[in-house]
Amino acid sequence: MKTGWIKILLLFCSLQVFSQQLEDKLWQAGFENVLIQEQRDSLNVFFENREFRNPGHSIYFAELISGKETEINNTNITWLPLYHNKLVGAYEASSFQLTTISQQQREFFNRNNKPFKNYRFSFRLHPEVVSRFGYYSDPFETKFNMILDTRVYLAQGLSLQTGITIPIVNNLDNHGMKLRAAPTMLHYFTQPWNAHFFSFSAGTFYNDRYGFDLEYRYDQLDSSWSFGFAVGLTGFYRLYGLEYSSEPMDKLYGVVDVEWRTGIENTSLKLSAGQFLYEDRGARLDLIKQFPMAEIGLFAARTDIGTSGGFQFAFSLWPGKIIRGKKLELRTTEEFRWEYTYNNEDPVARQFRIGMPRLSDVLRNYNEAWIKQLGN
Template sequence: MLGMNAQQLKEELGQAGFENVLINDGEDSLKILFEYREFRQPAHSMRYASLVLGREMEEANNVTYIPQYHNVPMGSYSGGTYQFNALSPQHRDYFRENNQVFKNYRWSFRLQPEIVSRFGYYEDPFETKFNIILDTRIYLARGLSLQTGITVPVSNNLDNHGMKLRAAPSMLHYFAQPVNSHFISLSAGTFYNDRYGLDLEYRYARLDSPWSFGLAGGVTGFYRLYGLEYYNEPMDDLYAVADVEWRTGIEHTSLKLTAGQFLYEDKGVRLDLIKQFAAAELGLFAARTENGTTGGFQFAFALFPGKILRGKKMELRTTEEFRWEYTYNNESPVAQQFRIGMPRLADLLRNYNEAWINKLIN
C-alpha cells in the first residue's frame, strides 16, 4: 500500500490538519475519506492529501479520495484522473460503520469579518458596519452541527446596532445527501441580516453534469441584539424561490436564474453570471422584482492566513469563505436572501463539480 499502512496514512493526514480521516484498504484499492475545513476548494484538499502522503499518491489509479463536508461524504474522485463517481452502497456502509463524530474532529475556532456598506448619501457618502466574528461549529451527529460564537463590533456608522459585544448568529444545521445527487440543508436559529427562523434548501446536482436545480424556502422574522438585550418581531416573513444553474463550458462560468418570492414578500427574478477562479469566485447579477430593479456584484474567497494555531484537539483559523455582495439599489431590498452560517447549496456544490476539480488539479 504505497509504503505505509492504514494507521500511518491516518496519522500523516491528521498531523497535516485533516479531520475524520478513514482509510478503507481493500485488496486492489485504497479509499481515503477525510474532511479539511481550511480550504474552500475540495480540489486543493485532495491535492494537499496527495502531497502529504507522497507524490506517488497523485498518480496512483488505485487510490480514491472521498472528501466530506460537515461530516457528509460528497462523492468519490479517482486518483490520477480525478474522475467523479457517485457514492456506492459500500462507501455509505463503510462510512456509517466507522464514522465517529465526537472523536474525529478538532474544536475549531474561526475568525471572519462581517461588513455591511451603503454608498451615496450626501451627508455621509460611505456608511459601513464592520464586525469581527469568532465562532465555532460543534458536530452533534452525522450531518448535524451547532454553530455559535461572539460578535466584536469594530466600527459602525450605518445603523443603531451599537458597539456592545454580543452573540454571533447561532443556529442548528442539518446537511445531508440521502440519495446520490440529492442534497438538503436545514437551518434553525438566528441568521445574518438580522433574521431568525427556519431555512430549508433542496438541490439536485449531479457533480459530473453542467446542470443543477434548486428549491429554497423558509419563514423568518426580524431580531436585534444590543449586548444582552434582545428584541424580535413575529416570524411571519415567508420566502420561496426556485433556480436552475448551467455551467456554460466557457472559462468556467455559470449562469443561474432564480425566481419566486424573496425576502419581504418581494416577487421577481434574478440572473447571476458566476466566474470561478482557483482562489476566488466573482459574480455579476441583475434583478427585477416588485420592489424595483437592481444589479451588482459579489465575490467569495478564503481569508489569509488560514491556520493560525493548531493542536491535536483545537485549532484557530481564518474563515474558509468570506462572501460579500454589493447592490446599487440601497433603498429597497430587491431580490434579497439572507446569509446562513454555511454556503448556500449552489455555491457549495459548484466547487465539487468534476469539470472544476479537473481544472484545478490537472
C-alpha cells in the same frame, strides 16, 4: 501455493502500514475525520478539510501528501471528501474522475464516523461587512464586525454553530457597539441518495432574522445543469448586548433556481425566481466565474420592489491556520463572501444568509470538470 499466500500477506501488511502512515500525515496537515477503507490493492480515503474554500485544493493537497508511496505500493486511491460530516462525492486519484458513492462506502463511513472523536474544536475568525454609499452628508456608511465562532458536530450531519460578534466600526445602523452573540443555529446537511442534497437550519441568522430555512438541490456533479429551491419562515429580531427583542415569525420566502455551467472560462449562469427575503417577488440572473482562489459574480434583478444589480465575490481569508493542535484549532474563515448592489435603498431580490454558503455555492466547487482542472 505457499508463495502465493505469502505474497498476499505481504501486500496486505504493506497496505495497512501505508494506510496508517497516510492517515497520520493527513491529520497532521489539518485534515479531519480521516477514515481509510482498505480493499485489496486499493484505498477509499474519507476526509474533511475546513481550511480550504475549494474542495479541489484539499483533494490535490491530499494527493501531494500521498506522494510517490502510492506508486511504490501500487495502490489505487479513491478520494471521498466530506462536507459538514457528510459524503459529497468520490474521485479517483490522479485522473480526478467522479465515481458513484457505493453502498459499501456509505456503510463503512456510517460505521466508523465519530464526530466528537474525529474533529478538532475549530474556532473561526471572519468579518461581517455591510456598506452603503452615496449619501452627501455621510458618503460611506459601514458596519464592520469581527466574528469568532465555532461549529460543534453533535451527530452525523448535525451541527451547532455559535460564537460572539465583536463590533469594530458602525455608522450605518443602531446596532451599537456592545458585544453580542453571533448568529447561532442548528444545522443539518445530508445527501441521502447520490445527487440529492438537503440542508436545514433553525436559529438566528444574518439580516437580523430568526426562524427556519430548508434547501434542496439536485446536482449530479458531473453534469452542466443543476437546480434547487430554498424556503423559509423568518421573523425580525434585535440583539443589543444582552437585550433581546423580536417580532412574530411570519415572513415567508421561497425561491427556485436553475444553474448552467457554460463550459466557457469556468463561468456559470444561474436564474432564480420566487419570493425573496423581504417578500418581494421577481427574478434574479447571476453570472459567476470561478478562479482557483476566488469566485466573482455579476447579477441583475427585477422584482415588484424595483430593479437592481451589482457584484459579489468569495475567497478564503489569509492566513488560514493560526494555531493548530491535536484537538484545537484557530483559523480564519474558509470563505468570506460579500455582495454590493447599486440600489442602496430598496432590498431588491436579497438572498438569505444563514451562516454557511448556499448549496449552489458549495456544490459548484465539487463539479468534476472543475476538480479535474484544479488537479491537472
